[in-house]
Amino acid sequence: MNLENNEKNLDFIRLRVKEDKESKKNDGRVHTRFPPEPNGYLHLGHAKSICLNFGISKEFDGLCNLRLDDTNPIAEKIEYAEAIKQDVKWLGFNWGDRLFHASDYFDQLFEWANILIRDGKAFVCDLNFEEMRKLRGSLTTPGENSPFRERSIEENLDLFGKMKSGEFPDGSKTLRAKIDMASPNLNLRDPVIYRIIHKEHPKTGDTWKIYPSYDFAHGQSDSIEGITHSLCTLEFEHHRPLYDWFCKNLGIHHPQQIEFARLNLTYVVMSKRKMLRLVEEGHVSGWDDPRMPTLQGMRRRGFSPQSILDFSERVGVAKRENVIEVELLEHCLRQDLNKRAQRRLGVLNPLKLTIENYPEGQSEEIDAVNNPEDPNAGSRKVPFSRNIYIDRNDFMEDPPKKYFRLAPGKEVRLKYAYYVTCKEVIKDKDGEVLEIICNYDPESRGGDTSDGRKVKGTIQWVDAETAIPTKVRLYDRLFSVPNPEDVSDGVDFIDNINPDSLNTIELCLTETSLGDIEVGLPFQLERIGYFCKDPDSDSESQLILNRTVALRDSWGKLNKS
């Protein structure tokens, strides 16, 4: 990137990084990291952080590490760690040989805890969490010292050693930094830095019975890796003085933490804890349910990495909490799809149409353009014959004025094929339309007439003989209100779930070329929306399509009005 030209567009983080680089802070190095905790799948908010960290390292000739912050074996799983790596790669970022784990530093962190004890800056506390909370005070009242705060250095060293060797049960003791119980910043009121957890760790097995707290591990891991700019979300702003305290008192490299606002989206819940509930309580089919804002869910839905990168860039970085409208995400998605997605024909509610003057037993192949936005996408052959299906919504027996689709006596253009005129409507005894009988104009192949008559309506169709029976899943927003997490007492965000977020149509018909479409590769069903093949298709030996997004760009409209 050309920094000179783009200076005006630099966000506050990039400006800071640029300044530091120019003033040769850290010898002019730029080194960032993306540090997820492997306790769930990555979501769109993480993608923003990934783009920011990897993006900045690229723009400033720096490096970016991937670090799994695995300090809590109770919530963390190998499954999550693997998915995280897969997702970062899918977005197109590369950590080279710099994949690290906070657990790589357990020995060092333990050593540093002992140094703090020896310096009289940490103590073993016997209070349980409830008792600790009571003595902690509040934003308006100072806390009180723990009765165990004045233990001797020898006793602390001895007890901490015994905690490590597993002599005490979970929760019976903690190691706490000795800072200031009257500090206006609650994070500095003798925070817990080690907890006893008798649980096997995915990386270190049963070596450890004590684990560092997030706060004790996070900043020091950054320090060990020589990170220059630790980018994190706003909720860690008040933890910064604590990280600084650790670095200062341990005399180690001091990364600069810079906070930015989390990505929040309307109609979306984006916290791993809440998403876990959606999965565990069966509100969605899994972490990769196409309605989830997880990268795995979005991929299954048909999002490309490019659309997510584009979105991240557009939302930028802000210093204050804000909520982005989900329409912006959909807009980025549509823009990307419109360029990339090939067009195909399909009908969601099939209605039989017979072309009476088309010879029985005959069929032909019609040329259909793959993507009008992309001249290189070419065209394909689509079979056409006497028996086709159109969409039930494209026919009205008794239409209003200015109805341009099919109706008794009316003529429409079958996309890429011929003009047909409705001659007869066949109904069952309840009056339901079973079949339409038409005549076609053999001169109108490809949509042109010799006499220049005007036909306003164009509808999609599929050939009866070769069409593929298809199950279609129409997804809508998972929540029905813009701020699903904004709930008053006694109300649960789960109550805000949209009961119509998934509407499955069991028997649709799609053109035969979709038989070998790649899973996850989006295409446009003309006039209907963007879709992609779901991985369940293979296990159910049936073509199953997920709707990626409807065609209409409501965001664009909103912004024009």
Ligand code: ATP
């Ligand atoms: P959650 O609240 O969903 O569990 P988290 O912040 O606990 O998320 P981590 O695994 O700790 O998840 O996050 C890894 C990195 O991603 C952190 O640096 C965090 O600041 C960033 N991050 C997480 N959520 C968002 C978000 N919504 N917007 C931007 N960055 C985020």
Ligand code: MG
């Ligand atoms: Mg977290």
